[in-house]
Amino acid sequence: MAELRLQNLGKRFGDHAAVEAVELTVADGEFLALLGPSGCGKTTLLRLIAGFEEPDAGSISIAGREVARPGRQLPPEERRVGLVFQSYALWPHMSVAENVAYPLKVAGLPRAELVRRRDAALATTGLEGFAGRRPADLSGGQRQRVALARCLVMEPPLVLLDEPLANLDVHLRAAMQEEFAGFHDKTGATMVYITHDQAEAMALADRIAVMHQGRLQQVAAPRALYNEPATAMVAGFIGEGSLVEAELLGFEADGRAAVTLWDRRVRLRARPGQAPGPVVASLRPEQLSLTAPDGPDVLPARVRRAVYRGGRVALDLVPEAAPEASLLLLEPEATAPGPGERVGIAIGGGWVIPE
Numbered sequence: 431m432a433e434l435r436l437q438n439l440g441k442r443f444g445d446h447a448a449v450e451a452v453e454l455t456v457a458d459g460e461f462l463a464l465l466g467p468s469g470c471g472k473t474t475l476l477r478l479i480a481g482f483e484e485p486d487a488g489s490i491s492i493a494g495r496e497v498a499r500p501g502r503q504l505p506p507e508e509r510r511v512g513l514v515f516q517s518y519a520l521w522p523h524m525s526v527a528e529n530v531a532y533p534l535k536v537a538g539l540p541r542a543e544l545v546r547r548r549d550a551a552l553a554t555t556g557l558e559g560f561a562g563r564r565p566a567d568l569s570g571g572q573r574q575r576v577a578l579a580r581c582l583v584m585e586p587p588l589v590l591l592d593e594p595l596a597n598l599d600v601h602l603r604a605a606m607q608e609e610f611a612g613f614h615d616k617t618g619a620t621m622v623y624i625t626h627d628q629a630e631a632m633a634l635a636d637r638i639a640v641m642h643q644g645r646l647q648q649v650a651a652p653r654a655l656y657n658e659p660a661t662a663m664v665a666g667f668i669g670e671g672s673l674v675e676a677e678l679l680g681f682e683a684d685g686r687a688a689v690t691l692w693d694r695r696v697r698l699r700a701r702p703g704q705a706p707g708p709v710v711a712s713l714r715p716e717q718l719s720l721t722a723p724d725g726p727d728v729l730p731a732r733v734r735r736a737v738y739r740g741g742r743v744a745l746d747l748v749p750e751a752a753p754e755a756s757l758l759l760l761e762p763e764a765t766a767p768g769p770g771e772r773v774g775i776a777i778g779g780g781w782v783i784p785e
């Protein structure tokens with residue numbers, strides 16, 4: 431069992447809080463993606479868990495054992511944590527098999543056990559046919575598999591991955607994502623996977639933790655993160671859409687929120703119990719549709735830009751009632767209006783940001 435628990439974790443570099451007040455529990459066997467813009471503290475958080483940085487607040491426990499708090503650090507090699515980085519850090523003079531077996535050799539395993547575990551790791555990562563090759567004679571994806579196999583041989587209950595696919599091209603990334611998912615299923619290890627690619631996080635993770643300026647903004651399953659973002663930062667960072675200022679009037683009998691948006695009354699979803707008043711709402715493109723400009727409850731607007739996306743056109747729409755605002759709507763190519771055209775927008779849903 432390798433539950434990971436971070437309590438009020440903090441790390442400063444001089445005046446800069448790289449990680450601040452992080453509370454997070456990753457369940458045994460869970461796949462958690464850590465997602466956030468560059469510089470938000472993802473790598474620092476991972477280095478704290480691995481034991482390369484010492485926290486100056488809070489604590490870290492792995493499998494029920496406290497491994498770090500200010501002034502008390504268990505060294506990395508005693509944490510039983512596997513690490514996979516984007517730079518594969520393979521030994522160039524060793525074969526694939528030797529690279530994979532290296533941690534076992536260092537640990538002093540008997541030869542028969544070493545061979546058994548090495549070959550099992552090579553099989554899990556589909557590298558049986560490459561055992562004799564040098565890293566220089568492998569593709570980027572194959573090298574990343576070697577790095578994965580070398581992590582796997584130690585059978586770590588907790589694996590930390592720092593942007594392991596960042597150096598690969600788009601097609602290879604998709605293939606490797608499937609391999610990571612398979613690797614997770616086979617090993618049952620708890621995984622924390624850093625990425626700044628939200629599609630990758632959504633494809634792989636049970637839950638996604640979104641980080642911003644050293645703090646966790648929201649930790650939730652991919653669908654919840656997309657449909658019910660806790661903050662404007664999460665709404666803007668995950669998926670596409672528009673953030674608009676509105677007024678929450680109250681809740682209707684069916685639980686929908688009654689909201690005024692540019693003098694129109696619309697019904698959105700909101701966290702129950704939210705107080706009436708000024709709010710920010712997130713409108714995803716699929717919650718908007720085009721209609722005739724002058725119907726009841728329709729928002730007349732003009733097309734500012736129309737960008738072809740292959741089969742669909744991304745429309746940047748400016749409501750007549752709010753010339754400074756902008757709404758994104760995706761329309762099939764065949765029915766998409768062009769720049770300058772006047773249209774009506776029907777709002778079929780949306781989410782009131784809770785804070």
Ligand SMILES: Nc1ncnc2c1ncn2[C@@H]1O[C@H](COP(=O)(O)OP(=O)(O)OP(=O)(O)O)[C@@H](O)[C@H]1O
Pocket residue numbers: 443446448466467468469470471472473474475626
């Ligand atoms: N050793 C250090 N000394 C001083 N500042 C540091 C150190 N390590 C990181 N930082 C700063 O802490 C902040 C968080 O850095 P971190 O590398 O954790 O971000 P990140 O989210 O992993 O970014 P990226 O996605 O670009 O790798 C940054 O502002 C960075 O400049």
